[in-house]
Amino acid sequence: MPSSSVLPITRRGSQSSQMAPKRNRNASESAGARRSPGDDITSPAAKRSRVRSSTSAPIPPAGSPPADPTPGEYEKQSRESNVCVALEVPNNVPRREFPKRKDETSKGMFNPGALCYRNASLQALFHSPPFYHFLATVHQDCDEQANKCVLCALREVLYWYFDSPGTKVDGDGGTAEVARRTLETFTAACKQHPPHDQVGAREIKKNLQSDAFMFIDYLVRERIANTKGVNQELFNDFFELGIEERWKCRHCGKISITPRQTVELGLTVEFMEKDKTQHVLWHLNRGYFYEKLGLWCDTPTCTVLRAERAGKDSKPPLRMFTRRIKRAPEVLVVRIARFGLVKSGNSVTVEKVRERMQVLEFLNLNPYRHKDMKDDCVYRLDGAVGHKGKNVQSGHYVAAVRNEDGRYEVINDSQSIVRSDDFATMGAFNESSDTNGAEFDPYVLVYSKY
Numbered sequence: 001m002p003s004s005s006v007l008p009i010t011r012r013g014s015q016s017s018q019m020a021p022k023r024n025r026n027a028s029e030s031a032g033a034r035r036s037p038g039d040d041i042t043s044p045a046a047k048r049s050r051v052r053s054s055t056s057a058p059i060p061p062a063g064s065p066p067a068d069p070t071p072g073e074y075e076k077q078s079r080e081s082n083v084c085v086a087l088e089v090p091n092n093v094p095r096r097e098f099p100k101r102k103d104e105t106s107k108g109m110f111n112p113g114a115l116c117y118r119n120a121s122l123q124a125l126f127h128s129p130p131f132y133h134f135l136a137t138v139h140q141d142c143d144e145q146a147n148k149c150v151l152c153a154l155r156e157v158l159y160w161y162f163d164s165p166g167t168k169v170d171g172d173g174g175t176a177e178v179a180r181r182t183l184e185t186f187t188a189a190c191k192q193h194p195p196h197d198q199v200g201a202r203e204i205k206k207n208l209q210s211d212a213f214m215f216i217d218y219l220v221r222e223r224i225a226n227t228k229g230v231n232q233e234l235f236n237d238f239f240e241l242g243i244e245e246r247w248k249c250r251h252c253g254k255i256s257i258t259p260r261q262t263v264e265l266g267l268t269v270e271f272m273e274k275d276k277t278q279h280v281l282w283h284l285n286r287g288y289f290y291e292k293l294g295l296w297c298d299t300p301t302c303t304v305l306r307a308e309r310a311g312k313d314s315k316p317p318l319r320m321f322t323r324r325i326k327r328a329p330e331v332l333v334v335r336i337a338r339f340g341l342v343k344s345g346n347s348v349t350v351e352k353v354r355e356r357m358q359v360l361e362f363l364n365l366n367p368y369r370h371k372d373m374k375d376d377c378v379y380r381l382d383g384a385v386g387h388k389g390k391n392v393q394s395g396h397y398v399a400a401v402r403n404e405d406g407r408y409e410v411i412n413d414s415q416s417i418v419r420s421d422d423f424a425t426m427g428a429f430n431e432s433s434d435t436n437g438a439e440f441d442p443y444v445l446v447y448s449k450y
Contacts, residue, residue, distance in 0.1 A: 101162040104404035108169060108177045108414035114209040115187070116397040116413060121212045121219075123399035123411045124383030124446045126161055130330035131446075134238045138230055146185050150223040151230075153189040157182045169414050177414050195222060212385045212397050213335045213444045217265045220333075241266060242327030244370055247319045249297035251305055256297075259326060266333030271355050279358035280334065280445070281365075289368045291321045324370040328377040332363070334445040338387060352391055352441075359384065359427030359442050362450065379447035386429040386440030398440055400426045 106127070109119040125131050135158055139151050146152045157178065160166075166176030187207075194201035195218040203210040225235050236242070245258045262268075269280055270287045294316040296306050306316075338353050365377035382402045389395015398412045408425040410418045429440035 103162060103165050105165070105176060106401065106403055106409055106411060106417055107161055107166040108175050108411060108417065109183060110177055110180045111413040112207070114207060117210050117212040117215055118183075118187070119413055120385045120397035120399040120411075121216050121444070122157065123401055124385050124444065125216065125219075125331075126158055127383045127401035127403070128331050128446050128448045129382070130238060130448050132158065132162070134234075134330070138234070139227060141229070142227075147188040148192050149227070150186070150189045150193050150219070151227045153182075153186040154219070154223075157186050175414060175416050193223060209393055209395075211339070212387070213265075213333075216333060216444060221265055236327065236329070238330045239265070239333075240327065241325065241329055241332065243323045244326050245321060245323050247293075247321045249299070249302060249319065251317070252297055252299045252301040254297050254299050254302075264335065266329075266335065268335045268337055269357070270337045271353055271357070279360050280336070281360060281363060283357065289323050291323070292318045293321050294318050323368070324373075325365060325368050325377055326370045326373055328365070328369075328373070328375055328449065330449045332379050332447040332449070334363075334447060336441075336443055336445070338441060338443050339391065352387075352389070354441065357442065359445065361423050361426070363447055376450075378450045380450040381426055381445055382448045383446035384426050384429075384442055385444040385446075387443045388440045396440075397443075398429055400429050402426075 106123075109122065111119055135151075135155050139155065142149055142152050144152060146156050160182050161178050164179065166178055167180075169175045169177050187204075190204050194204050195214070197214070197218075200210060200214055200218060202208070220239050224230060225232070225239075241262050243260060243262060245260065246255065248255045267284060267288065269283045271283065296302055296316045336357055359381065361381050363379040363381070365379070369375075369377055380402075384400045386398050386400065387395055388398075398410060400408060400410050403409050403419070408420045408423060410420075410425060410429055427442050429442075
């Protein structure tokens, strides 16, 4: 399927006392003081040291943010690999702490039929240390029952995931499964507060297959962000990527600067027309941080020029857009544009883009920082969602995650969890016990600030 025929789909619409279920909260709080969102947390062991805290030495910048290029410079940069700076991980840098948990072992999640998208999405999020930290420190005084509050139900699933040994699944190699009642309560809460999008709402209410990214976007931007009592500034620091868009009109010289949040949660990686075997950052560099867009300037000079060209060349001239990061969230969700709208005559269908894209363990976004931003923008991949099938309404989802030992695991609902020392597992999902000869394509990547 030619990539040029595919158009991107727009958005559809611890043992820490704070993580204890409501019925145990008083007893838990008596055991120790509450933690604040700014407290340090202890991360699970990993192959490489985890860094960045308010007191630790920062990663040496990989280089100053590049100046906005001219179109000619951009074309040259697009042909050279040095635009994407390689990450150098320093040694002996203190790690951010992470709340102590009773049972670090990854667990399976029961799938009653078509909820693999839910299970894979939760697995990828749960294995991101800052996501766990955020949920452990917010929304502790809700009066709603868990089956009526999505955030309460989500916190309870997460609590029992890491603070209980789980329930052994008979006949499947002794895989531990998170308590099914907590997942049932969570699903019931989602049905009480479905997505604003009608398609997504119908899929959740009827227990149908849904889109893993749309589900994550719904959880984070619709439910967590809008839950009463959640501090918006804290939420933005953890989940929202803030950017500045800049472009210069070559006809009148006007420079337009617009600060904004990304339209979708995190970053969306579009496949370029060439070099489809390149890595995620290569595509982001050429399709997002530097992007050519056709548009007119609104100055009087360009208004006159536009009127003169009417009827001759109605297409707006291409402008070079540059985007720079002004706020780097603790959790960065990256969606690979796997599903697109395909025009065929008068009809439009949703089809899957099967092109390959290399997944990076470390995502160094330092070259794309705004000039006023001093924080490092280096991320480590802790969870990924893979999809097998022809379209979003069919097929199967699995998760690949980084466990407490720094190894990699493929988690397929409640089936036996397969562990690997090879990072390629995170991008290929080739250790799953249910591949049936078919490949899982990386779809949603959950990165944690490193």
